[in-house]
Amino acid sequence: MTSTQLTRLQDRAVQLLGGEPDDTTLRRYLHGLSGVDATGLEQRAADLGTRSIKTTSKAWALERIVGLIDLTTLEGADTPGKVRSLVAKALNPDAADPTCPRVAAVCVYGDMVPHAIEALGAAHGDPDEGGVSVAAVATAFPSGRASLDVKLADTSQAVADGADEIDMVIDRGAFLAGRYGLVFDQIARVKRACVRSDGTSAALKVILETGELATYDNIKRASWLAILAGADFIKTSTGKVQPAATLPTTLLMLEVVRDWHRATGERIGVKPAGGIRTSKDAIRYLVTVAEIAGEEWLQPHLFRFGASSLLNDVLRQRTRLQTGHYTGADYVTID
Structure with missing residues (x-):
């Protein structure tokens, strides 16, 4: 995304x-x-959690899950x-x-970005085209407790080192105190820090830390705020x-979304x-993704799983399905 496009993005936010x-x-x-109707939301989620997929679709689902994982080490x-x-x-x-x-990607701290890129070699690239992206957490992850200058420097360094994606955290304290303008400004300025010297841009994932936002209404507001400020993805946690x-x-x-x-x-991830x-x-x-947003969201530039242990279980189930050594209880079983 170029500076001109960023300006247009902000102009649209002002208009909306x-x-x-x-x-x-x-x-x-x-x-x-x-x-948000909390009871209705939770019942809808529970109902979708019992939806069936046929055995023939399970093989596709397991393949798709692998291709949507951001494999992570953040220690x-x-x-x-x-x-x-x-x-x-x-x-x-x-x-x-x-x-x-x-x-889809490996997600690391910013100082590990060069090592990830070197290890990926020719495989470093767009996950929609078979490559593996490098995502870097930034902006004083996980607390977000740092000055804006530090957050911007953190982001700019990771982008300069080759990060394809930036996972930033919002200032939850500011949001909960109603300082929405501050949160918007920080997201917008981090978005600008994602622009590379050649005019291209790293994708920006905005982490809401939903477990600290306390209510569904707050989560909804934070989601809209992040998108208005320029998020390419909204991330739970x-x-x-x-x-x-x-x-x-x-x-x-x-x-x-x-x-x-x-x-x-516009589609947001x-x-x-x-x-x-x-x-x-x-x-x-x-x-749930297919039912609520649509099947077109089931691709790496629109949906990801932030997980590490998930991959091992998916591989076990994939092997069981291929060899026939599995039971319906291993999966979502209602057909």
Whole structure:
């Protein structure tokens, strides 16, 4: 995204908001959104969680889940060697089966970006075209407690080092205090920091940390705020706070991106992260995406799973399905 496109993005936000994106204008807009029926939302998620897929579709679903995973290591003890091992797993998830698809991306701290890119080599590229992207967490992940200058420097360095995607965290304290203008400005300025010297841009995933937002209404407002400010993806969680991703929360965020698309024609991605560990759970998310946003969202530039342990379970289920050594209980079973 170029500077001109960013300017147009901000102009559109001003037009939709009916004024400059300050606290007053944003409060009027965000609090004017329809409230969330929590009981209805959770019941819809529960109903979708029981939807069936046939055995023949399960093989496709498992392949698709692998190709939508952001394989992640975000620990203080991360080393270049650990990142190289992560990349090796991303490129060849099942060492016994070279037909297994690659994951969508590896997600690392910013200082590990060069090591990830070096390890990927020629495979570094667009996951929609068979490559593997490099995502970097930024903006004082996971707390977001840093000055804006530090957040922008964090982002700019990761982009300069070759990151394809930036996963930023919002200032939850500012949001909960009603300082919506500050949150909007930080997202918009991080978006500008994602622009590379050649005019292209890293994709921006905005982490809401839904477990700290307390209510579905807040999650809905934060989702709209992030999109208005320029998010390419809205992401549930850092994975460091519980609860992390839940099906009702993800369903709500999918409704927001669906409504945004209906209003503007623009598609925004969704990334549930943290706590999705089994194939059964991941298939429920796929069904929900297809039902709420549409099947066109089931591709890497519009939907991701932020997970590490999930991949191992998907590979186990994939092998069982291929060999016939599985039971219906391993999957979403209602046909």
